[in-house]
Amino acid sequence: TTQVEKMSTLNEKAIELLRDLARSSTIPAFDEEAVREVTQEINDRDQEIKEILTKERHRIRETSIAVFVHAQHAINLKNKQCILAYLKNRLNIIQQMRWELDKEIPLDIQRLLSQNEGNFLQNYDKLLGDYMDDIGVELTKDLHVSPKYLFIQVKVEEECQVGDKTLRKGTLHFVKTTDAEPMIRAGLLTHVE
Amino acid sequence: MASKAFEEELDNLNDSDASIAEYQTSIIDRINSALFNERWSPELLEFQLDLTKELTEKIEEQLEEMKKNLPENEEERTRKSLFVKFQQMEVDRLSYSLRSYFRTRLLKIEQQISSIKVDEEYRERLSDKEKEYADRYWNLLEKHFNDSFLQNLSNPRLRSLTDEQQENLVVRPNFNRYVIIRAKEALGLVEVDVDLGQTVDIKEGDVLLVRYEPVQDLLMEGKIELLG
Secondary structure (H helix, E strand, O other), X not given: OHHHHHHHHOOHHHHHHHHHHHHOOOOOOOOHHHHHHHHHHHHHHHHHHHHHHHHOXXXXXXXXXXXXXXXXXXXXXXXXXXXHHHHHHHHHHHHHHHHHHXXXXXXXXXXXXXXXXXXXXXXXXHHHHHHHHXXXXXXXXXXXXXXXXXXXXXEEOOOEEEOOEEEXXXXXXXXXXXXXXXXXXXXXXXXXX | OHHHHHHHHHHHHHHHHHHHHHHHHHHHHHHHHHHHHHHHOOOOOOOOHHHHHHHHHHHHHHHHHHHHOOOOOHHHHHHHHHHHHHHHHHHHHHHHHHHHHHHHHHHHHHHOHHHHHHOHHHHOOOOHHHHHHHHXXXXXXXXHHHHHOHHHOOOHHXXXXXXXXXXXXXXXXXXXXXXXXXXXXXXXXXXXXXXXXXEEEEOOOOEEEXXXXXXXXXXXXXXXXXXX
């Protein structure tokens, strides 16, 4: 019965972790605890498998034993897949932030990342920078506004610098698309159609 | 007389403009075509080394031209300003297309990094610099997964990212996706659906919505282009 009970928990924890991530609008805090728990689950189950294989060595060819070991191992693989998915999806969000915000990742978001994620971000930033230098193309420019028009109309949300002019809050201006684009991305200007 | 000379002048102008225009559209068309194909294809396509080189040179040429055209004084400034604006627009347009092309590919590489790692042939579609990026990116991922999780697993055989048991960790391109194609030449009878045995007689310029897989080779051969 205890074995059946254990099996019914399957990989609920790992799935819940992924659900939380999917539910969140930006990115939730890295759940160190949950990852640790699932890791423990995998290791415990692995230990059980080892014990079964040694204790029941003589029964290894019996279907019930073989199926049980197989199923347990499959649960472990599933758990591993879920945690890797959790990690990778978070990295995807972090990468996207680097593209959208350049180097300006707000502090309150930085706090939500694990130590390892912080390191990843730094190294990813360097990797991207090196590649862009290598090919001589600034890839993070013009992410959202294609220079279909040379000049566009913008509304100033926060005072900022565009080209060589300082624009005051609340004013409307007709500016060069490529000059305005970083400001639009940062939310300081809005594109007026 | 005067009008005839004028007509001849117009003809000359039109010809030279047309040839310039033809050349300009040609390179823009080619990069946009490469860009769209890359954008809408589920798989990474062959890297267009020659095209990107040509485009980079063209952009530099244009920038050089613009530098030469810098106005000397106030009077020249107003006279040349419209022309400079057009030159700037051209540079922006070319740069944007080039940028989009590289960017689309890079994002695809990141998404499909496991396929690239596992499949030698697939990896060959990357440029040398992209290969370097892919390797470094993979190392970053591996390091992160190890540090955050895998190293804490007691069974060393579970720590691998690429063994055969974990085939489902590898992200493969989705060849079942539907794409919009345009035929660049007459293709004759093409089987667009193997299960239903559906064939279509495709003429030059035809636009169709089909599954990617049956037309994959046609794209590689340059006989079709992707529009969506």
